[in-house]
Amino acid sequence: xxxxxxxxxxxxxxxxxxxxxxxxxxxxxxxxxxxxxxxxxxxxxxxxxxxxxxxxxxxxxxxxxxxxxxxxxxxxxxxxxxxxxxxxxxxxxxxxxxxxxxxxxxxxxxxxxxxxxxxxxxxxxxxxxxxxxxxxxxxxxxxxxxxxxxxxxxxxxxxxxxxxxxxxxxxxxxxxxxxxxxxxxxxxxxxxxxxxxxxxxxxxxxxxxxxxxxxxxxxxxxxxxxxxxxxxxxxxxxxxxxxxxxxxxxxxxxxxxxxxxxxxxxxxxxxxxxxxxxxxxxxxxxxxxxxxxxxxxxxxxxxxxxxxxx
Amino acid sequence: xxxxxxxxxxxxxxxxxxxxxxxxxxxxxxxxxxxxxxxxxxxxxxxxxxxxxxxxxxxxxxxxxxxxxxxxxxxxxxxxxxxxxxxxxxxxxxxxxxxxxxxxxxxxxxxxxxxxxxxxxxxxxxxxxxxxxxxxxxxxxxxxxxxxxxxxxxxxxxxxxxxxxxxxxxxxxxxxxxxxxxxxxxxxxxxxxxxxxxxxxxxxxxxxxxxxxxxxxxxxxxxxxxxxxxxxxxxxxxxxxxxxxxxxxxxxxxxxxxxxxxxxxxxx
Numbered sequence: 001x002x003x004x005x006x007x008x009x010x011x012x013x014x015x016x017x018x019x020x021x022x023x024x025x026x027x028x029x030x031x032x033x034x035x036x037x038x039x040x041x042x043x044x045x046x047x048x049x050x051x052x053x054x055x056x057x058x059x060x061x062x063x064x065x066x067x068x069x070x071x072x073x074x075x076x077x078x079x080x081x082x083x084x085x086x087x088x089x090x091x092x093x094x095x096x097x098x099x100x101x102x103x104x105x106x107x108x109x110x111x112x113x114x115x116x117x118x119x120x121x122x123x124x125x126x127x128x129x130x131x132x133x134x135x136x137x138x139x140x141x142x143x144x145x146x147x148x149x150x151x152x153x154x155x156x157x158x159x160x161x162x163x164x165x166x167x168x169x170x171x172x173x174x175x176x177x178x179x180x181x182x183x184x185x186x187x188x189x190x191x192x193x194x195x196x197x198x199x200x201x202x203x204x205x206x207x208x209x210x211x212x213x214x215x216x217x218x219x220x221x222x223x224x225x226x227x228x229x230x231x232x233x234x235x236x237x238x239x240x241x242x243x244x245x246x247x248x249x250x251x252x253x254x255x256x257x258x259x260x261x262x263x264x265x266x267x268x269x270x271x272x273x274x275x276x277x278x279x280x281x282x283x284x285x286x287x288x289x290x291x292x293x294x295x296x297x298x299x300x301x302x303x304x305x306x307x308x309x310x
Numbered sequence: 311x312x313x314x315x316x317x318x319x320x321x322x323x324x325x326x327x328x329x330x331x332x333x334x335x336x337x338x339x340x341x342x343x344x345x346x347x348x349x350x351x352x353x354x355x356x357x358x359x360x361x362x363x364x365x366x367x368x369x370x371x372x373x374x375x376x377x378x379x380x381x382x383x384x385x386x387x388x389x390x391x392x393x394x395x396x397x398x399x400x401x402x403x404x405x406x407x408x409x410x411x412x413x414x415x416x417x418x419x420x421x422x423x424x425x426x427x428x429x430x431x432x433x434x435x436x437x438x439x440x441x442x443x444x445x446x447x448x449x450x451x452x453x454x455x456x457x458x459x460x461x462x463x464x465x466x467x468x469x470x471x472x473x474x475x476x477x478x479x480x481x482x483x484x485x486x487x488x489x490x491x492x493x494x495x496x497x498x499x500x501x502x503x504x505x506x507x508x509x510x511x512x513x514x515x516x517x518x519x520x521x522x523x524x525x526x527x528x529x530x531x532x533x534x535x536x537x538x539x540x541x542x543x544x545x546x547x548x549x550x551x552x553x554x555x556x557x558x559x560x561x562x563x564x565x566x567x568x569x570x571x572x573x574x575x576x577x578x
Binding site for chain 1: 423
């Protein structure tokens with residue numbers, strides 16, 4: 001195992017079914033996550049992110065390959081590993097008839113040292129503005145997810161494994177969550193965070209692994225991924241499209257894929273906005289929308305860039 | 311920590327235990343209150359006119375003398391014929407050991423904690439077994455309340471063995487349910503299989519009892535309900551080899567479920 005590696009996966013594969021019905025959920029995954037980093041595990045839905053996490057937690061078993069966490073085998077040493085990790089599942093289900101407090105006490109008692117853990121849980125709940133006196137069935141989906149985060153983090157684990165943690169959280173809470181992740185990093189702890197939201201991974205992660213169709217396609221620093229980033233820009237004019245604008249845009253090196261629809265123009269843009277703003281200033285701009293590229297687009301852009309470079 | 315799942319299971323189950331216990335105790339109470347409505351001598355005369363096969367099918371057998379006592383009427387008429395009702399509670403609890411939490415997804419959270427699957431299962435099993443004891447105690451209290459309310463001439467203590475014999479029987483049903491649920495993985499599939507198991511056992515027992523000396527009697531012997539013969543228990547007391555059989559089979563099923571649950575994947 002490489003020194004400093006917290007998670008080490010070697011040839012990890014998972015298939016379901018057999019024969020013609022066989023489905024490959026994860027293929028030959030080699031990946032190391034280093035101590036003290038926030039690792040983003042990025043991929044579209046169905047890419048194999050949750051499968052990887054369920055394998056690491058010993059909820060399902062690998063078809064091939066092996067993995068260690070803290071140098072311990074995920075199967076043979078699962079109880080010891082679980083003592084040192086916190087987990088947030090993508091499909092979070094909690095005991096509906098119990099209150100947040102009751103669940104926190106239950107989980108804390110299973111972990112031992114209940115008093116210290118519950119005290120920290122109260123602090124986390126306060127930071128996330130969560131009312132733990134309500135029954136789970138009476139909580140909104142966002143508040144259920146807050147409770148899930150409290151349960152994952154309340155024992156200050158060495159490693160956090162978070163599967164799509166921020167879906168359903170309002171922007172303010174997402175901001176708090178991002179601060180919490182920064183604090184985790186500052187304390188030298190490790191986070192393995194799966195997401196299909198690029199902006200989230202960009203905001204908090206140090207390195208990113210891109211998973212697609214069960215295969216790990218790239219592991220890069222966030223900066224490098226960001227370098228291939230582009231945006232979609234949608235401009236609507238009050239009147240008609242200014243004469244010659246389309247040709248002007250198409251001639252600009254930072255702009256591609258220009259399409260028009262009446263008084264609207266849509267394009268793909270890399271780099272600074274200034275050249276674009278100058279170009280469209282000849283007309284009356286009614287609105288301007290900037291869209292983040294989809295993960296698939298980033299992925300394709302990243303690879304076309306790699307090919308060009310080579 | 312050892313015992314956390316056990317305690318939490320009790321906290322989550324004490325209310326259902328009380329509801330079920332009170333419901334079944336109310337049934338026992340009503341049966342006791344009905345006892346004075348029957349003139350046992352007339353009932354005996356009437357039953358003597360029935361073909362033995364019919365009497366055997368309804369669990370009375372040859373010994374009419376037992377049935378025509380007040381205690382025998384309650385033992386055979388209530389405990390003997392309510393086996394399917396008594397089976398519901400352990401089935402519900404057996405489903406809770408793994409199938410329900412797996413189906414609703416809470417097992418992902420629980421099994422991500424520092425606790426082995428075996429410990430989760432054993433602690434839940436022990437907690438639910440304890441609630442079965444609670445339900446049976448409430449049923450027994452229901453008999454007492456019935457006697458007190460109706461002034462019925464019935465010695466409840468004579469029904470203690472018939473009542474508490476339900477504990478190994480119900481734990482056996484829970485263990486069978488747990489094993490089937492662990493093997494089937496899905497709640498709906500498991501529930502279907504368990505229901506079939508209980509109903510087929512009931513039918514085998516009924517047919518077996520009616521067809522003495524035939525193949526059906528031999529087949530009836532494989533039904534677990536055959537070993538909850540209330541008339542026999544009333545006259546002989548605890549039949550220890552049968553209780554040991556229930557306990558042994560329950561332990562075997564628990565071990566088989568533990569092994570399988572450790573080996574297999576947790577359903578998504």
